[in-house]
Amino acid sequence: xxxxxxxxxxxxxxxxxxxxxxxxxxxxxxxxxxAVIIAQQGVNPLEAYRELFLGSFGSLxxxxxxxxxxxxxxxxxxxVTLAYRGGVxxxxxxxxxxxxxLTSTWIGVYPLDIPAVIHLLLALLAGTVAGAxxxxxxxxxxxxxxxxxxxxxxLMNYVAIYLVGLAVNTFLMxxxxxxPQSPPIVQSARLPIILPGTFLxxxxxxxxxxxxxxxxxxxxxxxxxxxxxxxANRDAARYGGVEVKRVMLLTMAxxxxxxxxxGSSEILGVQHRLLENFMxxxxxxxxxxxxxxxxxxxxxxLTALFFGALRNGANSMQISVGxxxxxxxxxxxxxxxxIIGIVAxxxxxxxxxxxxxxxxxxxxxxx
Amino acid sequence: MxxxxxxxxxxxFLVAGIRMTTPLLLAAIGDIFSERTGxxxxxxxxxxxxxxxxxxxxxxxxxxxxVGVLAAILLGGVMGLVHAFFTVTLRCDQVVxxxxxxxxxxxxxxxxxxxxxxxxxxxxxxxxxxxxxxxxLDQIPVLGTVLFKHNILVYLGLLMVPLxxxxxxxxxxxxxxxxxxxxxxAADTLGINVYLVRYACIIxxxxxxxxxxxxxxxxxxxxxxxxxxxxxxxxxFAAVIFGRYNPWGALIATLLFGFTxxxxxxxxxxxxxxxxxxxxxxxxVVTLVVLVFMIGRSVVxxxxxxxxxxxxx
Numbered sequence: 083x084x085x086x087x088x089x090x091x092x093x094x095x096x097x098x099x100x101x102x103x104x105x106x107x108x109x110x111x112x113x114x115x116x117a118v119i120i121a122q123q124g125v126n127p128l129e130a131y132r133e134l135f136l137g138s139f140g141s142l143x144x145x146x147x148x149x150x151x152x153x154x155x156x157x158x159x160x161x162v163t164l165a166y167r168g169g170v171x172x173x174x175x176x177x178x179x180x181x182x183x184l185t186s187t188w189i190g191v192y193p194l195d196i197p198a199v200i201h202l203l204l205a206l207l208a209g210t211v212a213g214a215x216x217x218x219x220x221x222x223x224x225x226x227x228x229x230x231x232x233x234x235x236x237l238m239n240y241v242a243i244y245l246v247g248l249a250v251n252t253f254l255m256x257x258x259x260x261x262p263q264s265p266p267i268v269q270s271a272r273l274p275i276i277l278p279g280t281f282l283x284x285x286x287x288x289x290x291x292x293x294x295x296x297x298x299x300x301x302x303x304x305x306x307x308x309x310x311x312x313x314a315n316r317d318a319a320r321y322g323g324v325e326v327k328r329v330m331l332l333t334m335a336x337x338x339x340x341x342x343x344x345g346s347s348e349i350l351g352v353q354h355r356l357l358e359n360f361m362x363x364x365x366x367x368x369x370x371x372x373x374x375x376x377x378x379x380x381x382x383x384l385t386a387l388f389f390g391a392l393r394n395g396a397n398s399m400q401i402s403v404g405x406x407x408x409x410x411x412x413x414x415x416x417x418x419x420x421i422i423g424i425v426a427x428x429x430x431x432x433x434x435x436x437x438x439x440x441x442x443x444x445x446x447x448x449x
Numbered sequence: 450m451x452x453x454x455x456x457x458x459x460x461x462f463l464v465a466g467i468r469m470t471t472p473l474l475l476a477a478i479g480d481i482f483s484e485r486t487g488x489x490x491x492x493x494x495x496x497x498x499x500x501x502x503x504x505x506x507x508x509x510x511x512x513x514x515x516v517g518v519l520a521a522i523l524l525g526g527v528m529g530l531v532h533a534f535f536t537v538t539l540r541c542d543q544v545v546x547x548x549x550x551x552x553x554x555x556x557x558x559x560x561x562x563x564x565x566x567x568x569x570x571x572x573x574x575x576x577x578x579x580x581x582x583x584x585x586l587d588q589i590p591v592l593g594t595v596l597f598k599h600n601i602l603v604y605l606g607l608l609m610v611p612l613x614x615x616x617x618x619x620x621x622x623x624x625x626x627x628x629x630x631x632x633x634x635a636a637d638t639l640g641i642n643v644y645l646v647r648y649a650c651i652i653x654x655x656x657x658x659x660x661x662x663x664x665x666x667x668x669x670x671x672x673x674x675x676x677x678x679x680x681x682x683x684x685x686f687a688a689v690i691f692g693r694y695n696p697w698g699a700l701i702a703t704l705l706f707g708f709t710x711x712x713x714x715x716x717x718x719x720x721x722x723x724x725x726x727x728x729x730x731x732x733x734v735v736t737l738v739v740l741v742f743m744i745g746r747s748v749v750x751x752x753x754x755x756x757x758x759x760x761x762x
Contacts, residue, residue, distance in 0.1 A: 119560065119564075122564075123564055171544055173548070223740075223741060227741070229740060229741070230690065232491060232544060233683060233686060233687050233690065233740070234737065234740065236680060236683045237680070237683065237684075237687070237733045237736055237737050237740075238733075238737070239680075240679075240680050240730070240733040241730050241733050241734060241737070244726045244727075244729045244730040244733075245726070245730070247724075247726040247729070248724050248726035248727060248730070251724045251726060252724050363555070366548060366551060366552050366555075367552075369545075369548050370548070370549075370552060373545060406559065406560045406563040406564065408555070408556050408559035408560040408563070408675075409556065409560050410556070411552050411553070411555050411556025411557075411559070411560075412553060412556035412557055412560060413556075414552055414556070415549050415550070415551075415552035415553030415555075415556055416553065418545070418548070418549040418552065419535070419546070419549040419550070419553065422535070422539075422541045422542065422545055422546065422549070423535065423539060423541065426535075426539035426540060426541050427539065430539065430540065
């Protein structure tokens, strides 16, 4: 019996298997606890989860909405993944996507006398620059002054959110309207639809391009090697001749640029106008997505899809059986906590058999 | 300009400033204990949210605000135990753990609120903590009204400042706490139980943050909204850093933020021709600016963020 058990644990500790089994267990745990809460409410959890599944994958329509939710989650998840690999903690994806949405809208609402493609690219570029700058500031403060980037990115999230509120109430407010919203994005700056009959836009394809790009940069370029070495051990990297500050700054800016696409694509592809609080909670979701995705770009895509499905399905679950949407947060949170718990237990108690990564995030120092 | 001066000099503004400082002060003082033992507590936001929700719900159902306070203490303690278990025993990354807890608090409070109270357009109100005027002292002009006519949580926050200072710098316990934060190995060698000190301080930190949350609901608005802490946990964390891990510094920092918050609320109410988002932004901008310009490098407890492993060496 004991031998059998230890054989199982050995399998579980092998890198390849644990990379799949750990997130799976975490998600199952989250779903199980949420099921208890759902049952407490007098709803059959299986029924609720069936609604959730159908709501996210049941038809072409629901699938396309799931994919639409997947896009911003994937971009912000990639942003966090990249920053994390470089040893900086970007909790500011939300702020970065807000300022990006703001600047993209700014370019996108004016009919410019230029070809549509150029207009779209300009709007995207404006968002990218804004997002990168918004992330550059905390990166700069961290690199030069040692100010904790977790703190600055979070504070800047709030500033960005109110900045959007300010904009749609003043200079970006639709003329002749009383509601705080921007004018609609003109046709030439909108992301084209790629699946006729649905709302799925070209941003979906951009996700894969950028995921591959992040992967390629991290593991197949010198710059990526520098980023990873700074993330793994800052002092060793410095000793090895890496300009740590420069790498940190660039990593943070690149991370902000990735997060910017979440905001820009949502505005230019889906909502077509800027509203107050148009995306809430993506900063934290992004971290959960990145961690569950094993801080790997492709893993990030998978978990972003899972979270997108959860988010989208939760709406139909709320409508059909009355389970609050916020239960999705509980599932996410418990998944994250149980995953880091499992990894830690494995590393502490089954050290002999443990091969591969450290406790998630243990290489992040906060100074 | 005259209007601004009128706001700042009004008694009502000063009282509100103290009241807005309290949630931050409680959370910040608690965090000092945690940080001084070398454990980052970025989960303050979670603890505040759970304290705000827990105290509201228990006060609402029992009809007694003090029951709410008690609930906040208990819930904060339980969350603190969980946080300590993850960061000290399991040695998980302190930031990642906190992020998980923050999402959890957001989800669990929003979900339970809907399950328990439904989605009514009417905002249910709980009983609030009574104002306890302190005899004699409350008769002092100005100061009496500003400082001595508050609820119990406000007094607790203010009292914790000298108390924490005394404990940290003038008792053996304080010495142990600081030793654990600076050099856990050395502390261990001297026979200090590093794990025990960390557990105690983390739990204390979470209980105080939870009480800070309670001061928002039963000690203030008497109703609960989703995510109503709105980043106050992070601002308390910021206050600790630019208060240099010293309770007096934290007091000054949280007062600055509390008064900015009270100020922006009054500016909004004045109906100036300025968009109110500008004022909403103000507390966060002020915190950022102070963080950037007013402090040099804060001296961080040396073992901060690093789990202690006893077996090694």
